[in-house]
Structures are given as C-alpha cells and as structure tokens.
Amino acid sequence: MTVDPEVRAVLTGGKPSVPAVLERFQAWLAEHADRLERFRELPTEPDRMVGTLMELQRLLYEAGWIRLGWPEEVGGLGGAVAVRGVVSEELAAAGYPPPFSFATQEVLGPAVARFAPPQLAAQVLPRLLRGEETWCQGFSEPDAGSDLGSLRMRAVDEGDHWRVNGEKVWTSWAQYADRCLLLARTGTPESAHRGITAMFVDMNTPGITVRPLVAMTGEADFCSLFFDDVLVPKDRTLGEVGGGWAVAMFVLSCERGVAAWQRQAWMRWRLERLVAEAPELADARAGEAFELVHALRLLSRRTLRSLSDGRSLGVLPSFDKLLMSTAEKYLFDAALEALPNTLLFGADGPARDWRSDYLYSRAASIYGGAAEIQRNIIAERVLGLPRE
Template structure:
C-alpha cells in the first residue's frame, strides 16, 4: 500500500486510510516529501509569503503554485470524490495543514472557493451548479470573493440592504458590499441579497452567484492601515446573474449563508491555526536571539500564547469530531478564541522586537520586509504588519460583541439584548 501515489486523484484517501496500517504516518511522509520536492526553483521564493496583511505578495506566482498543487491532487482534500475531491479524513486534513505549515509553504489564494463556497454548493447546490462551479474550484481556474458585509450590515448581517429582483431569466442586483477580500482578483462573488421586497432581517434573503466581470459591477480597493489594499468595496448597479444561479430557494439565503459560515469556522481553521503556530514559533525564536525572552513578563506572555494556541487546536479538533453539542455555539467560541489570541500575538510580537518596531522596518526580519508594496506607503516589517492587521481580527467575520450575544442568547438561553 505504501507504494501508492497518494497525490493521485484516483486514490480515495479515506478508503485508503481505512485499509492501510500506519496510514497517518505514511500520509504525513507523502505530504512532506512532495512539498520538499516541489517547493524548489522559482517556487522556493514563495516560502512564507502571502500571510495576513500580505495577501498581495507574489499573487500571480502563488496562483501558479495553487494550480501546481491542484495538478498533483492536493486541493479540495476533504471534498467527496464524486465532486472532484479526495475523500480525505479529518485526521488527514489536519496532517496536510500541519505539514504545509512546517514547510513554510505560501498562503493559498483559493481559500474562499475551496473551503467555503465549494462545500456550500455540495451541501445546498443543484447538480447543475455542482457540475458548473466545482471543477474550476478544484483546478483553481476561477477565484471567488464573499459578498456579505455592507456599510450598514457588517457583523449584523441580517441588516443586508442589497436587493435583487427577478427579471425574466436574470436577477438584477443593486447595492453595495464592503470589505470584500480579493474581489479585484476574483472572477465570481457569492452575494447575499434581499429578494423579497419589504422583507426585514433574516427573511427574504437569497444566496446568489454573481460574475464580477460585467458593466454593472464596480470594484474599488480600500487602503488598509498596513498600506495595502487586499479588500474592496463593490458596487452593483443593475448587475445581472442568471436566474438559476441561486443556491437554495429564494428566501433561503440566511440558511445557506449560515451554513457557509459553519464551513468557515470548521476545518478551514486548521490551516489558519498552523499558520498561527508558525508565527508564534518565529516570535519565540526572535525572543531567544535578541534576549527579550529573559524578561519575565515577555516570557510569561509567550507561555500564555503557547497555552492559548493549544486550547484553540484542541477546540477545533473537538468541533470537527462532532464532540460539541451546539454547532452555532462552537463556531462563535472558535471565532472568539482565535480573534483575540491573534490580536494579542501582534502586540506580543512588537514587544519582543522592542524599540526597533517603532522606527520603520525593524532589523529583525533579515531582509523579509515586503519589497513589493505600494512605494507611496511606509514600508513595514512582518511584525509591524502583524500588529496592525490583527487589530481587525476581533471585528471581521463577526465581532466579539456579536459572538458573545450568540452564545448568550442561542446557547445559554439568556434574554435577548435590547435593541434600539
């Protein structure tokens, strides 16, 4: 069995594991060997590139890398085989993410398609939608953006005002989305729109698949505090999409949207957390090299960070194994854990760097400062960028306040917060 090429898409990884002794070790070795053999040549310069706040780094090269992964059978591991996936077990997916992080491989460009939209279409989409949209996600030939947040509907997603009306064989869409990550680089956007006139809150919403390359769509990058523009505001002015490009029935958009968010806070967090571990290990190594680890306060904060990361990983694995009773509560707990932990890690990073973190690129990144950002903006090193970017971690994807309300009201059964 060990002679099987585990990157071959014809191999169902789950079935293979069920009948192979020491399957986990064999699989980890196969992933490790493939990464060692392929993160070479022009791909070698991508190691560690494209993380939070640096999504613009080497984008075209990272897109090429993702397609290289796809050609070798390493994308969409957890999808069912009949939908182009590999049928991988949760354990295998964890192993893949861990080995990927250990190799310092580049951040993936197809996260929204592979980890969020794809599973949603598998769960809620029609056979025609699955046939049309899943293969281009598997082979990374179409990229997706998420059209949820609006200027008046961020964490309170039920306040969506973007509208869509059915006109013959098309939906006609009008409104604005904001904080739309990588929309300027994507071909499609999944959009929550209000399709029942006069409806309010969770009712009357629909989940539409909308092409971005059309006259009715305007995309404007938003400059972030890091000086980069990874996300955008998107305007729909009589934009159109085909009538059958609705996932679920009209008015079921809230159910589909919440289903997608369960995927967002499910297995896709594994890759996020292994990236967190790499960041923490780099900070610990820096603290050893510059002597800041001898400061009792710094040492204590580093220990707390390690404990917090261990708790996050254990919580994610319990959730994925189905040991958490309330999926809604588990998702909110997960968001609270990683959002606050990562924000604190950014503050810890600059504390470890010390005074140099205040004066331009700190002399701690050994030439790793971003050399391709907009030259009009102040250059930041990776730790300064981490500090600034993680200020948003407790806001986007559902703010701390919203997550605590969900836990209080939907899990603990406490009285609802009074609304103005």
C-alpha cells in the first residue's frame, strides 16, 4: 500500500509528533480539497450516507492518516495515541464529517488491540480502520444499563465454544455491524461484575437477530439484538474468562479519550456554524456555549494526554462526561432558540442536520454513563460524600 508522501514526511526521523501531523495533515486537506468536496454534504438516505462515510474512511486510510497512532502489529504506522486526535479535529475544523467508524475505532479498537488474541487483532483491526467493516458495542440490556454488572445474557462453556443466549438493547448502528464486542455472563447469576466475559462475535453467526429501533431523530440509531443458541468460538474471548469487567472499564475509559476529543472538535465546529448562521444568537448565549465547549476541550486534552502516555486519571474523566453532555445540550438549546424556524420546520440538508443534532443531543446525558451516575461518582469518590 502506498503511503501518501505527506504521511511519509511525518514518519521520517522516528515517531510522528502532534505538531508534525497537524501541519502535514492541514496541507494534505488543502491539496486534496477537490477530491474531498463531495464529502461535505452527505446523502440523507442512511445506507448511502454510511457508504459515503466508509469511502471517506478508506481514502484517509489509504493515504496513511488513519494508520497513525496505531501499533504496527495491527496495521498502524506507530506514534502516540494523541496523534489520532489530530486527524478528527482537523477534519471537523475543515467542515468534513467524521468517517462512519471513527467513534467505534476509538471506543472499541483499543480494547480489541489490547485484549484480543494477537492474531485476531491483526486480522480485524486493519479492516475496521480501512472502513471495510464496522463493529458494535453489545453491553446494555433491558434491565442492565447503568447497573451493567447485573447483565443477564448467558454464555455457557461447551468446550471449544460458548453457547450464548439473551438480549441486548440500544446497540448503536448494529444493523450495519459486521462484529460485536459482547459482554455475557459466564459466572453464576449472583456473580455480578466478577462473572462477566467479553467476546468478539461475528454478526452473521446463526442465531443472531437484529431489530432496528427508531429513535426520535426518525432514524434507526440503535437496535435490539436477540441471541438464540449462538455459538461463539473460544478463541474469540477477549481477555480472561470472568475478566469482562476489566474490558468494559477499559472501553469506557477510551470513550473519554480520542472519542471524546472527536466529539468536542465536532461541537466546536457546530458552534462556529451556529454563530455564522444565526445573527439572532444572543451574545450571552454564544459566550456561554463557547465557555462550555472550551472548558470541555481543556478537560478532554488532559484526559487524552494522560491516556496517550499510558497514565490513568482514575475517576476524574467523570467530569469530562458530565461537562460533555451539559455543553452539547446547551449548544443545541441555543441553536433552537436562535434558529427556531430552520430547526423545527426547515427541509433542506443543513436544517435537517440542526434538527437531528438537537434531538440526538438529548441522549448525551444518557449514553456512555448517565449524568446522574457521573454525579454519584464525583460526589462519592472525588468529594468523599457519603453514599446515601
């Protein structure tokens, strides 16, 4: 595969640094502006939208940009994790959408790189990075969301495979997924978080039914998954048997890393669009939105740097998640106030985007750890307040 000369230039002389990647990637974007133009406005029909975003991903992979910051063993070109934040940020700043698997890549990719058998990671990660397949996160169940440790999906040991039965819900974009990072109970029903095992399941395995759920955005943003005697080979186990909680916690920490950085970059870009498109936006509203988004950026930078250096911040990233949902809701509340006709009734692409982003922002305080849970963590583990 030919790596673009701009990428090759950041690799000469050792591992790429954030400033070097930034400078070269900006130059590459400017140079390829004509080729990238068609990605600025996406088709509205979901299948075509996903297809177009996968094409963008392939283009960035083939040039080498998406391979930076990933280990060579899984198809990467090496360098610190933090350099991965540059590509998403600069894409957003230049007005391009995030490729379809960007978030998955950052949320689930590192867990597969760390916990999957090396041969499996080397096989599937390049395919994800290249936009050849997509993955989904099968954690939540109808009675196990915030209280994930009570999940009931059962995986029974049958020698060289697991037999899996049960139900998952709110699995984002599972209708497009080729694989699923699944949590299932392999211990006794009372084993709580100690009896859970993580596994990497092919979505075309017989016995899996995917039922899309239409959200208030009007799109099937997520799905219910039904597992009926699904056989998962043992070599698809991620980490230790009974060690699924460590995998789940690692995934959650990644949600606060490059994935959160991508989200704040996208919010910054949306705020800039709002200021440009809504002269009625009150200065105080714009100022407060800017403060929230900028504060999020600072927290997110601290977390990203620490994850990139392999240091843990413990429970501190709970502040990031809480601020992220506050900032996102505030931003789109401001959009509704300043662009009411466009947001509520507009029929063109940008109006639909404002409407859909406003509606999706309501979910920001639920997914990836609800706001109340983050407040509990901060109250108990940072401020030392009593549990009750």
